[in-house]
Amino acid sequence: MTEKSEFAQRLRSAMLAAGYPDRPAVLEREFNSRYWGRSVTFQAVSRWLRGESIPSQDKLQVLAEWLRIEPQVLRFGERAGVTVREQRGRWEDPKFYQEREVIETFLGLPAQQRKVVREVVMALALAAKANGEGER
Structure with a gap:
């Protein structure tokens, strides 16, 4: 179909x-x-x-x-x-308030600063994956 x-x-x-x-x-x-x-x-x-x-x-x-x-x-x-x-339920979960606050602050940064933050986060995620660490 x-x-x-x-x-x-x-x-x-x-x-x-x-x-x-x-x-x-x-x-x-x-x-x-x-x-x-x-x-x-x-x-x-x-x-x-x-x-x-x-x-x-x-x-x-x-x-x-x-x-x-x-x-x-x-x-x-x-x-x-x-x-x-x-996804919406997870986003609205009170235990993720700090993460939401960080993401909203991140979105308010100038483009060049967002790029740096994004690169740091991606590097941390890659390292965590290599070490076998997953999401909560």
Whole structure:
């Protein structure tokens, strides 16, 4: 199964789960009533449902919000959503507060200083890997 056809299957399933028939006319009407950009055509949404194309990210966001599904799950499948939630959960874990603070400070540094810090961190990671030391 191709990436486009898998997306089409998820889109149809999400429409049905949200209580809408998985028909192009319904998708066109509901999408265009929520999208602030240029309206999409019946042919465009038909291609989405047939697995011939995947909408751009801005359109995917609108679809996901309408269908009450995480955008990454709609686009890439449930495994992607689980991975994002796991990473977000780890990032938001209070025991990683100091690391978050360091990363935010790092991002505020000038480019040349970020480069130096990055090189030091990569060297430390390489040394730890060589010594058989892993993540917590």
